[in-house]
Amino acid sequence: MIYTVTLNPSIDYIVEVEFIELGGLNRMTRDMKFPGGKGINVSRVLNQLGAENTAIGFLGGFTGRYIDETLGREGIRTDFVDIADDTRINVKLKHGDETEINGLGPVIRPEETDALLHKLSQLQAGDIVVLSGSVPPSLGPGFYERLIGACRKSGAEFVMDTTGEALMKALVHRPLLVKPNHHELAELFGVVIDSNELLVTYGRKLLEEGAQHVLISMAGEGALLITTDQVYHANVPSGTVRNSVGAGDSMIAGFVGTLALGKDLLEAFRTGVASGSATAFSDDLAVKEAIDRLIPQVNITKW
Ligand SMILES: Nc1ncnc2c1ncn2[C@@H]1O[C@H](COP(=O)(O)OP(=O)(O)O)[C@@H](O)[C@H]1O
Numbered sequence: 689m690i691y692t693v694t695l696n697p698s699i700d701y702i703v704e705v706e707f708i709e710l711g712g713l714n715r716m717t718r719d720m721k722f723p724g725g726k727g728i729n730v731s732r733v734l735n736q737l738g739a740e741n742t743a744i745g746f747l748g749g750f751t752g753r754y755i756d757e758t759l760g761r762e763g764i765r766t767d768f769v770d771i772a773d774d775t776r777i778n779v780k781l782k783h784g785d786e787t788e789i790n791g792l793g794p795v796i797r798p799e800e801t802d803a804l805l806h807k808l809s810q811l812q813a814g815d816i817v818v819l820s821g822s823v824p825p826s827l828g829p830g831f832y833e834r835l836i837g838a839c840r841k842s843g844a845e846f847v848m849d850t851t852g853e854a855l856m857k858a859l860v861h862r863p864l865l866v867k868p869n870h871h872e873l874a875e876l877f878g879v880v881i882d883s884n885e886l887l888v889t890y891g892r893k894l895l896e897e898g899a900q901h902v903l904i905s906m907a908g909e910g911a912l913l914i915t916t917d918q919v920y921h922a923n924v925p926s927g928t929v930r931n932s933v934g935a936g937d938s939m940i941a942g943f944v945g946t947l948a949l950g951k952d953l954l955e956a957f958r959t960g961v962a963s964g965s966a967t968a969f970s971d972d973l974a975v976k977e978a979i980d981r982l983i984p985q986v987n988i989t990k991w
């Protein structure tokens with residue numbers, strides 16, 4: 689079973705305006721609401737791919753109920769810890785460009801934290817846990833390490849999609865997959881990456897530090913898969929970008945879901961890229977038909 693963990697879910701409130709005047713009255717031309725947060729996005733795309741999964745984490749208040757009900761209507765299994773505070777709302781402002789204003793997140797109480805750790809203590813060998821997104825400030829730094837400890841104790845594999853120190857500290861525990869984008873990779877090592885050779889050099893460092901597979905996404909410019917014995921490059925399909933929120937999460941869902949369905953690594957890479965692009969070309973996250981349509985357009989070459 690795949691479990692996605694979203695410590696800080698959100699309602700993603702997409703607001704479209706023709707132009708924006710700071711300090712003035714602006715009116716929306718369109719608005720949309722989606723259940724969000726990185727793990728939840730992964731679950732929604734896994735569900736499209738037919739990969740069995742359960743979404744867990746913390747949900748609370750009217751915003752939490754909206755998310756749980758919406759996921760339920762999509763047929764996604766959920767097992768969130770019910771918290772006293774309200775789940776956050778993240779604003780995604782579209783005015784030609786995309787401006788994101790993400791909430792800090794609710795206060796999580798000690799008994800709520802214990803309830804989540806208890807759920808993770810029930811994992812089994814063979815399970816895959818996807819850990820992604822920000823940590824509500826009240827949980828403090830280092831919380832991911834506790835979750836990784838719980839996964840490893842049970843023999844479950846884990847995927848880590850976060851940045852900075854939390855990512856670096858996770859590597860020694862041998863994550864099944866890490867997926868920085870090219871900007872995050874450069875920031876992680878405090879370097880400027882201005883060539884494909886450097887991308888591979890720093891991607892390989894993540895392998896040397898312990899990651900089992902490294903995906904480096906480069907938005908519309910392609911993606912790399914780095915394994916211990918090979919580097920592969922994929923082009924991305926072309927299309928009109930409507931929304932880049934959740935493209936990275938969709939890529940992870942495509943990759944992990946395909947592996948969990950028993951397919952090989954390159955099939956997983958191809959589906960990952962197609963899923964990311966299908967989301968980039970949609971208002972909401974990718975649906976199965978859109979992913980299937982793009983898969984034949986992804987060409988993978990050895991580097
Ligand atoms: N402009 C785009 N055109 C086509 N595909 C895209 C585009 N932006 C994102 N994608 C797809 O989504 C994947 C992840 O996007 P990226 O923006 O690199 O990740 P993140 O959201 O983590 O920053 C890419 O590898 C690609 O498949």
Ligand SMILES: O=P(O)(O)OC[C@H]1O[C@](O)(COP(=O)(O)O)[C@@H](O)[C@@H]1O
Pocket residue numbers: 696698700723724725726729778788790820821822823932933934935936937938
């Ligand atoms: O575009 P990405 O990085 O795949 O993830 C998008 C998701 O991440 C969020 O921006 C939240 O990110 P954080 O958890 O890092 O605050 C959600 O609003 C959105 O659903």
